[in-house]
Amino acid sequence: xxxxxxxxxxxxxxxxxxxxxxxxxxxxxxxxxxxxxxxxxxxxxxxxxxxxxxxxxxxxxxxxxxxxxxxxxxxxxxxxxxxxxxxxxxxxxxxxxxxxxxxxxxxxxxxxxxxxxxxxxxxxxxxxxxxxxxxxxxxxxxxxxxxxxxxxxxxxxxxxxxxxxxxxxxxxxxxxxxxxxxxxxxxxxxxxxxxxxxxxxxxxxxxxxxxx
Amino acid sequence: xxxxxxxxxxxxxxxxxxxxxxxxxxxxxxxxxxxxxxxxxxxxxxxxxxxxxxxxxxxxxxxxxxxxxxxxxxxxxxxxxxxxxxxxxxxxxxxxxxxxxxxxxxxxxxxxxxxxxxxxxxxxxxxxxxxxxxxxxxxxxxxxxxxxxxxxxxxxxxxxxxxxxxxxxxxxxxxxxxxxxxxxxxxxxxxxxxxxxxxxxxxxxxxxxxxxxxxxxxxxxxxxxxxxxxxxxxxxxxxxxxxxxxxxxxxxxxxxxxxxxxxxxxxxxxxxxxxxxxxxxxxxxxxxxxxxxxxxxxxxxxxxxxxxxxxxxxxxxxxxxxxxxxxxxxxxxxxxxxxxxxxxxxxxxxxxxxxxxxxxxxxxxxxxxxxxxxxxxxxxxxxxxxxxxxxxxxxxxxxxxxxxxxxxxxxxxxxxxxxxxxxxxxxxxxxxxxxxxxxxxxxxxxxxxxxxxxxxxxxxxxxxxxxxxxxxxxxxxxxxxxxxxxxxxxxxxxxxxxxxxxxxxxxxxxxxxxxxxxxxxxxxxxxxxxxxxxxxxxxxxxxxxxxxxxxxxxxxxxxxxxxxxxxxxxxxxxxxxxxxxxxxxxxxxxxxxxxxxxxxxxxxxxxxxxxxxxx
Numbered sequence: 001x002x003x004x005x006x007x008x009x010x011x012x013x014x015x016x017x018x019x020x021x022x023x024x025x026x027x028x029x030x031x032x033x034x035x036x037x038x039x040x041x042x043x044x045x046x047x048x049x050x051x052x053x054x055x056x057x058x059x060x061x062x063x064x065x066x067x068x069x070x071x072x073x074x075x076x077x078x079x080x081x082x083x084x085x086x087x088x089x090x091x092x093x094x095x096x097x098x099x100x101x102x103x104x105x106x107x108x109x110x111x112x113x114x115x116x117x118x119x120x121x122x123x124x125x126x127x128x129x130x131x132x133x134x135x136x137x138x139x140x141x142x143x144x145x146x147x148x149x150x151x152x153x154x155x156x157x158x159x160x161x162x163x164x165x166x167x168x169x170x171x172x173x174x175x176x177x178x179x180x181x182x183x184x185x186x187x188x189x190x191x192x193x194x195x196x197x198x199x200x201x202x203x204x205x206x207x208x209x210x211x212x
Numbered sequence: 213x214x215x216x217x218x219x220x221x222x223x224x225x226x227x228x229x230x231x232x233x234x235x236x237x238x239x240x241x242x243x244x245x246x247x248x249x250x251x252x253x254x255x256x257x258x259x260x261x262x263x264x265x266x267x268x269x270x271x272x273x274x275x276x277x278x279x280x281x282x283x284x285x286x287x288x289x290x291x292x293x294x295x296x297x298x299x300x301x302x303x304x305x306x307x308x309x310x311x312x313x314x315x316x317x318x319x320x321x322x323x324x325x326x327x328x329x330x331x332x333x334x335x336x337x338x339x340x341x342x343x344x345x346x347x348x349x350x351x352x353x354x355x356x357x358x359x360x361x362x363x364x365x366x367x368x369x370x371x372x373x374x375x376x377x378x379x380x381x382x383x384x385x386x387x388x389x390x391x392x393x394x395x396x397x398x399x400x401x402x403x404x405x406x407x408x409x410x411x412x413x414x415x416x417x418x419x420x421x422x423x424x425x426x427x428x429x430x431x432x433x434x435x436x437x438x439x440x441x442x443x444x445x446x447x448x449x450x451x452x453x454x455x456x457x458x459x460x461x462x463x464x465x466x467x468x469x470x471x472x473x474x475x476x477x478x479x480x481x482x483x484x485x486x487x488x489x490x491x492x493x494x495x496x497x498x499x500x501x502x503x504x505x506x507x508x509x510x511x512x513x514x515x516x517x518x519x520x521x522x523x524x525x526x527x528x529x530x531x532x533x534x535x536x537x538x539x540x541x542x543x544x545x546x547x548x549x550x551x552x553x554x555x556x557x558x559x560x561x562x563x564x565x566x567x568x569x570x571x572x573x574x575x576x577x578x579x580x581x582x583x584x585x586x587x588x589x590x591x592x593x594x595x596x597x598x599x600x601x602x603x604x605x606x607x608x609x610x611x612x613x614x615x616x617x618x619x620x621x622x623x624x625x626x627x628x629x630x631x632x633x634x635x636x637x638x639x640x641x642x643x644x645x646x647x648x649x650x651x652x653x654x655x656x657x658x659x660x661x662x663x664x665x666x667x668x669x670x671x672x673x674x675x676x677x678x679x680x681x682x683x684x685x686x687x688x689x690x691x692x693x694x695x696x697x698x699x700x701x702x703x704x705x706x707x708x709x710x711x712x713x714x715x716x717x718x719x720x721x722x723x724x725x726x727x728x729x730x731x732x733x734x735x736x737x738x739x740x741x742x743x744x745x746x747x748x749x750x751x752x753x754x755x756x757x758x759x760x761x762x763x764x765x766x767x768x769x770x771x772x773x774x775x776x777x778x779x780x781x782x783x784x785x786x787x788x789x790x791x792x793x794x795x796x797x798x799x800x801x802x803x804x805x806x807x808x809x810x811x812x813x814x815x816x817x818x819x820x821x822x823x824x825x826x827x
Contacts, residue, residue: 046417047336047418050336050412050413050417051336051409051413054408054412054413057443058409058444058446059447061443061448062448063451064448065447065448065450065451065452065492065495066451066455069451069466069488072485072488073466073484073485076483076484076485077483078465078470078483079483149458149462149463149464150463150464153464153466153483156465156466160454160458160464164454
């Protein structure tokens, strides 16, 4: 298992607390918390991961609400799709590359290669920032073409969904920066999970905007 | 100094500055109390707004010169303006639901009790927890600022239905007030989400050794499932609020239909669907009422078992019914929309899911009654309010079964019958449970006892006043009295109802006044109450093994180990009528107070842990 491997290779900081109970470098067998008759105690990585999945559930519900509204709104008679800039395909590729770089970094780090982790995180963050700039450029192209938020319901959803996704991605960039600084288990695993999720979320938003 | 002492000091000994300790604290207990105090402030405000509403409904058009000089804007010359009346109704609902009950029950009790009852030192993410609280005061400030902007606070009801809430020109309260309302709610939703994230992670990851999910006290089950509900429901309201803000400020048409005319001016929107807002709102809104009632259900279960000195009846069914209610709550939102032109078949489907909720609710009610059956009940203030909860919950629940059926609901939609229903089942029931919880856990929160005498006064005034206020509303509603109307004097068919309205208002004034007994008791006891023992109620759950109030880190050197469920009351053959959860199996309870660190295996384990922990 991934977390099992982590126990062996993580640098000393990895055992720092993720929260209230992870107050010390506790060997699993004697840990507090999470006893519950399940045997081993959850590591800070596991706690961070549960917290992060919880966050992802909330983000998912947010986008479920937006896209459910999209599907309901597009049945109205005034729905006219606006042509979306081709730049979005490039942006999608950039974000996919960013996600791939991060995965490469995470795997290298699990093998104990700290330098590669730092390099990979830097590349992933750079590509992530490039994606955001690309999204802004796509907005500029639309605005130059005279397509504004209020032009049509489709363009309203386009600006809304890209803006909300972009804000989440901005938070993800912060997460990558945090992982770069801390390079410990909860930070790296957490930032990676969140980043991959946002890449997947973008593909979902992209498909909805382009093809539905 | 040995490792265990060092460990203990790491958690209890270090001195923080006043600001770090009480203001920007990351300690779950302080954050819980911060939530509770802010909620209490908002509760007084929300109650005051309700008094304005009742003043107007009982004596419409009467001038109150003293109030006129206090509120020249809302009551010029002492007579209430329609805009101020509607703002009072709207803000009363908004404040009580989001800024009092949600924050008090999940933010206040949830923060205070979750780590203590599961045997953890703090939340999983203490810093996020502090952020969660510190988003609440800004939300309050933005909300209250809306009273002072042009047009006044939002007046479109707590449900903020568009187009009234979408078009700034639609009504006085639809202007800046509505914008601030939406922003305030969006901030608060983020606070709730951070809180829920923390509660879920904490309960899943940080339970003490031996605390399996099916040994959790029902309070924790209620709070845990509530956190899951919040997590799934609140993002939907956030999405809706963002879209409504876009409609208001960005000129989009998510919710505003074509062809609207305000005054004589055509509206520059087209194609939106106001029903979409209703669907999104109630997809949150119905789970939200369970966010308000599931923590009370858990809390009263624990208080009931403690004061009946009997194990809770049907623990597993209690857990299962909490989960069932939570699951069903996502399938019933349409019962708020029977009159929106919904297809009758769909209405029938929503009716079915709604009525099914009566089954787990009845399971809980009968289990509570079975717990009371032939018990030697201790009538403490906490117990009185718990029994009050049962009565109010049943009264409100029964009218819920009536309203769940479209033919009845279509007649009663938007009448005072509905107002009576939801005030009983979620307003009064939830706040009575919150009072019960306060009387019960106050010794743990402040290390002092509340006055039982004042507590009983509080109950015996509040309980009859609650019925006096809300029960007659059923009759007014059945006779056609609508909600959110400025003046019943304007409608011929409501003329005969004025005596009922006056009785209701007098009940409301008594109810409001009685709460000051509680406030006096609360603050006086917090400073001057008699010192509380560790376990004054003879309770089994873990928090009663920690000192009152528990220090930072809660447990000193050794975390508790859990050996049994939370309801070992009056076990046959034991020296005392309860066995704490942390008491090792097979060791008789020491006679006397039955508290303090349990001897034996527990300590050994703790030492070993401490050595591993700080070596």
